[in-house]
Amino acid sequence: MNSEEKFFATVRTALGQAADGERPAKLFPQLFASPDPRPALARIAARGPAELAELAETLLAAATENRITTYQVSSLAEAEAVVVELVRQTDPEFSHTRHLLCHDHPDIAGLRLWQRFSRESVAVHTSFSQDQQLREKTIAACIGITAPEIAIAETATLVEISGPGRPRSTSLVPSIHVALLRSEKLVADLEEAYALLGQRQQLDSFVFVTGPSKTADIEATLVHGAHGPCELHIILLSEPTLPGDTAHSAQPAESAKQREDTPESTAPPEAG
Amino acid sequence: MNRPSQSNYTREAIKGIASTTLQTNLRSFQERLGQGAMRMWVELADPEKRRRVKASRMRTLDHLDIILASLAEKVRARGGRVYFAETAQDASDYILAVARKNQVKRVVKGKSMTSIEIGVDPVLEAAGIEVVETDLGEYIVQLAGEPPSHIIAPCIHLDRRQIGRLFADQLGIDYSEDPPTLTRAARHALREKLLSAEMGLTGCNLACAETGQISLVSNEGNIRMATTMPPVHVAVMGMERVVATMAEHRETLQLLTRGAVLQKISTYVSFVGGPADTPGETREFHLVIVDNGRSKILADPEFREVLACIRCGACLNICPVYGKIGGHAYASAYCGPIGAVVSPLLEGINKHADLCKGETLCGACKEVCPVENDLPRMLSALRHKLAYGSDQWDTRQMNPAEAFAFRLWRHLVTRPALYRAGLRLAALLQRPFIGKNRMISRMVGPAAGWTDSRDLPPIARQSFAARWRQKHPPTPDVAKKTAENSGEEKV
Ligand code: SF4
Numbered sequence: 001m002n003s004e005e006k007f008f009a010t011v012r013t014a015l016g017q018a019a020d021g022e023r024p025a026k027l028f029p030q031l032f033a034s035p036d037p038r039p040a041l042a043r044i045a046a047r048g049p050a051e052l053a054e055l056a057e058t059l060l061a062a063a064t065e066n067r068i069t070t071y072q073v074s075s076l077a078e079a080e081a082v083v084v085e086l087v088r089q090t091d092p093e094f095s096h097t098r099h100l101l102c103h104d105h106p107d108i109a110g111l112r113l114w115q116r117f118s119r120e121s122v123a124v125h126t127s128f129s130q131d132q133q134l135r136e137k138t139i140a141a142c143i144g145i146t147a148p149e150i151a152i153a154e155t156a157t158l159v160e161i162s163g164p165g166r167p168r169s170t171s172l173v174p175s176i177h178v179a180l181l182r183s184e185k186l187v188a189d190l191e192e193a194y195a196l197l198g199q200r201q202q203l204d205s206f207v208f209v210t211g212p213s214k215t216a217d218i219e220a221t222l223v224h225g226a227h228g229p230c231e232l233h234i235i236l237l238s239e240p241t242l243p244g245d246t247a248h249s250a251q252p253a254e255s256a257k258q259r260e261d262t263p264e265s266t267a268p269p270e271a272g
Numbered sequence: 273m274n275r276p277s278q279s280n281y282t283r284e285a286i287k288g289i290a291s292t293t294l295q296t297n298l299r300s301f302q303e304r305l306g307q308g309a310m311r312m313w314v315e316l317a318d319p320e321k322r323r324r325v326k327a328s329r330m331r332t333l334d335h336l337d338i339i340l341a342s343l344a345e346k347v348r349a350r351g352g353r354v355y356f357a358e359t360a361q362d363a364s365d366y367i368l369a370v371a372r373k374n375q376v377k378r379v380v381k382g383k384s385m386t387s388i389e390i391g392v393d394p395v396l397e398a399a400g401i402e403v404v405e406t407d408l409g410e411y412i413v414q415l416a417g418e419p420p421s422h423i424i425a426p427c428i429h430l431d432r433r434q435i436g437r438l439f440a441d442q443l444g445i446d447y448s449e450d451p452p453t454l455t456r457a458a459r460h461a462l463r464e465k466l467l468s469a470e471m472g473l474t475g476c477n478l479a480c481a482e483t484g485q486i487s488l489v490s491n492e493g494n495i496r497m498a499t500t501m502p503p504v505h506v507a508v509m510g511m512e513r514v515v516a517t518m519a520e521h522r523e524t525l526q527l528l529t530r531g532a533v534l535q536k537i538s539t540y541v542s543f544v545g546g547p548a549d550t551p552g553e554t555r556e557f558h559l560v561i562v563d564n565g566r567s568k569i570l571a572d573p574e575f576r577e578v579l580a581c582i583r584c585g586a587c588l589n590i591c592p593v594y595g596k597i598g599g600h601a602y603a604s605a606y607c608g609p610i611g612a613v614v615s616p617l618l619e620g621i622n623k624h625a626d627l628c629k630g631e632t633l634c635g636a637c638k639e640v641c642p643v644e645n646d647l648p649r650m651l652s653a654l655r656h657k658l659a660y661g662s663d664q665w666d667t668r669q670m671n672p673a674e675a676f677a678f679r680l681w682r683h684l685v686t687r688p689a690l691y692r693a694g695l696r697l698a699a700l701l702q703r704p705f706i707g708k709n710r711m712i713s714r715m716v717g718p719a720a721g722w723t724d725s726r727d728l729p730p731i732a733r734q735s736f737a738a739r740w741r742q743k744h745p746p747t748p749d750v751a752k753k754t755a756e757n758s759g760e761e762k763v
Contacts, residue, residue, distance in 0.1 A: 004356045007561075010567045011336055011340070011511070022337075024338075025338050025342050031516050135551070155536050167550035167552075172493060172496050172500060194522045203483050203485070204549065205544045206542075206543050208540065208542075210538070215455060215491060215492045219297065221451040227497055228496060228497070228539075
C-alpha cells in the first residue's frame with residue numbers, strides 16, 4: 001500500500017467504512033449537487049440598460065466605501081483620456097521610467113495607448129502570452145490595466161480571470177491597478193458571479209478584487225498599499241449598445257480572433 | 273516554533289495579563305470585532321445560512337474520503353501535484369524535497385497556521401533555506417522572534433513604538449511610529465523577497481473539490497504574490513479544509529470573511545489550482561493535504577464537529593479568557609477557544625491539560641461561531657477525559673486524588689444524615705482557619721492551592737435547609753413526603 005492509499009484507508013476507517021472500500025464519487029451524486037443556477041443566469045440575461053444603470057450606481061457607491069476611484073465614461077476615447085491623465089500624474093514607485101502593462105484585450109488595445117505616449121517617456125507593454133520578458137515588464141510597471149470579465153455591483157468586486165494574455169500579476173504587481181469595465185459585465189451579487197463562473201467549461205485561476213491592498217496589522221490602523229496595488233481605479237464604460245455585443249458569454253472572449261478586427265493592436269510598438 | 277510544556281500556560285497567561293499593550297489592543301479588538309460579529313449574526317438577512325453551512329461542513333466530513341479523492345483528481349487534471357501527508361514529518365519532508373529539487377534558497381510564506389502546526393519552517397531553515405513571512409503582522413512577529421498571538425492579527429501584542437524600534441533595528445530605517453510609514457518600509461523590504469523567492473508556501477482557506485482549486489483570502493496581497501511570482505507554489509492544508517461544490521464555497525466564504533473581520537468580502541479571494549499559464553509566473557503547484565491527527569478527531573463522534581471550523585477567528589474575538597491572557601499562553605499554532613479544543617486533540621490532552629481547564633464555558637464562542645461549533649461541549653468532554661482518563665485518547669487520569677475526593681463527595685451528599693454529620697464536623701474543624709474578615713484565607717494540604725488567590729466563606733453556623741425548615745414549618749403533607757424521601761435518615 002503506498003502512502004496515499006494508506007492515508008485514504010485511515011480516513012475511511014475513521015468514518016466507519018471498510019479500509020479498502022473505496023467509495024466512488026459517482027455513487028454519491030447528492031454530495032456534488034448544487035442549487036439550480038438558471039434563475040440567477042436568467043436574471044443576468046434579462047437585464048436591460050436601465051437595470052444595468054442601477055447596478056452601476058450600486059457599484060459606484062460600494063467603490064467609494066472600499067477606497068476605489070471610479071470614472072464613468074461612455075466611449076473608449078473618454079476612457080483613454082482618463083488613463084492618459086492618470087499616467088501623467090503617476091510617479092513610478094519602483095523604477096525611473098513610467099511603464100504601463102496592459103492585458104491582451106481588445107478594449108484595452110482600443111485605447112491605443114502606445115500612440116498616445118509615442119512622444120513621451122512612457123513605455124506601454126501588452127502582456128502577450130509568448131513574451132519571455134513579461135516578468136521584467138510586470139515588475140517595472142507602475143500601472144497595470146485589465147478588463148475584467150465580471151464585476152459584482154454590491155461590493156464593487158472585480159473578478160479577474162487569468163488565461164493566456166491575461167496573467168495574474170498584472171492586477172497585482174504594479175503600484176496602480178486600472179480596470180476598464182464595461183457596464184454589461186456587472187452582476188448584482190456574489191451568487192450571480194458564481195453562477196457565471198460555473199458556466200465556464202475550463203475554469204482558470206481567478207481572483208476577486210475588492211479595493212486596493214490594505215493592512216491593519218499595526219495597532220489596527222488601516223493603511224492602503226500593503227503588498228499589492230496602492231490604488232485601484234475603475235473606469236466604468238457604458239457605451240450605447242453596439243450590434244453584436246454580448247455581455248456575458250460562457251467562454252472568455254477569443255482575443256486572438258477579435259484582434260483581427262483591430263489590426264493596430266497586433267503589434268503595438270513599445271515607445272521608450 | 274517552541275512547544276512549551278503545560279505549566280507554560282499559566283506563566284504565559286500571567287505575562288499576557290501584565291502586558292498593558294496587549295490588554296488595550298485586545299479590548300478594542302474584541303469590542304469592535306467580537307461584539308460586531310454577535311450583532312451581525314442577529315441581523316443576518318438569511319438566518320438559515322449558518323445552519324446550512326454547518327450542515328454542508330458536516331456532510332463533507334462524513335464523506336471526506338470521497339471529497340478528497342475528487343479534489344486530488346481535479347487538481348491533478350489541472351497540472352498540479354497532490355501529496356497526502358499522514359504526519360507532520362511526512363509533510364515537512366515532502367516540502368523540503370520539493371525545495372531541494374528546485375534549488376530553492378528562499379521561501380516566502382503567506383499566513384498559514386497549518387505550516388506552523390507541521391513545523392516546516394525549522395526544517396527548511398535547517399537545510400539552509402531562508403524562510404520569510406510576508407503577512408505584515410507575521411513578518412513583524414518573525415522579526416521580533418516571537419510566535420503570532422492572533423489568527424488574523426498576529427502582532428496584536430505589540431504597539432507601534434515597539435514595531436518602530438524593531439524596524440529601525442532590523443530594517444535599518446529611521447525610527448518611526450507612523451503606521452503608513454512602517455507599512456511602506458515593510459512593503460519595499462518584502463517586495464524584494466517576494467519577487468526573488470523561488471518558492472511560495474501558503475495555507476489554504478477552502479479548497480473546492482468540484483473545480484480542483486484552493487482559495488485563499490487576504491487583504492494585503494502577499495498571498496497573491498506568494499502564489500504567483502515564485503516559480504514553485506506549495507500550499508499546505510489540513511485535510512478538513514475542503515468543500516464539495518462552488519455553491520457551498522460561496523456560502524462558506526461569506527461566513528468566513530464576516531466572522532473574521534465583518535467584511536462582506538475581503539480585498540482578495542484568489543482561486544488557484546495549478547501552474548499559471550503565463551511565462552514568468554508560477555510553473556509548479558503542489559498541494560499538501562495533511563492528516564497529522566485529524567483522522568483521530570474524525571473518528572470520534574464527540575469531537576468530529578470541531579473539524580467543521582473554518583478558522584475565522586471569531587471565537588477569539590469574543591472569548592473573555594483569550595481577551596485577558598492573549599494568544600501566547602495557548603502554546604500552539606491555534607489559539608483562543610478553537611485552540612483550546614483542537615490543540616489538545618492534535619498534540620495530546622495531557623500535554624495541554626491546563627489549557628483544557630482554562631475556559632469559563634460561558635458559551636460565547638459557540639454563539640459567535642459562524643458554524644455554531646459547540647466548543648464548550650467539547651471542552652467539557654476534554655475535561656471528562658482528564659478526570660477519568662481515556663484509552664482512546666491515550667490520556668491518563670490527571671488527578672486520581674481529586675477523582676477520589678469527588679467520589680467520596682458523591683457518597684456523602686446522597687446520604688443526608690451522613691452529610692449533616694459531616695457538615696457539623698467541618699464547621700467545628702474550620703474554626704482555627706477563620707480569619708478576622710470572617711473568611712478562610714488559608715487552607716492546608718491539597719486544598720491550599722484553592723485559597724492561594726481567593727478566600728473561602730466558612731460553613732455557616734446553621735445550614736440553609738435548617739433555616740428553611742425554621743421559617744416554613746412543614747405542613748403535615750410535606751412532612752410525610754419528606755420523611756419518605758429521606759428514608760435513609762431515619763435508619
Ligand atoms: S470555532 Fe468557529 S468561531 Fe472559532 S475559528 Fe472556528 S469557525 Fe471561527
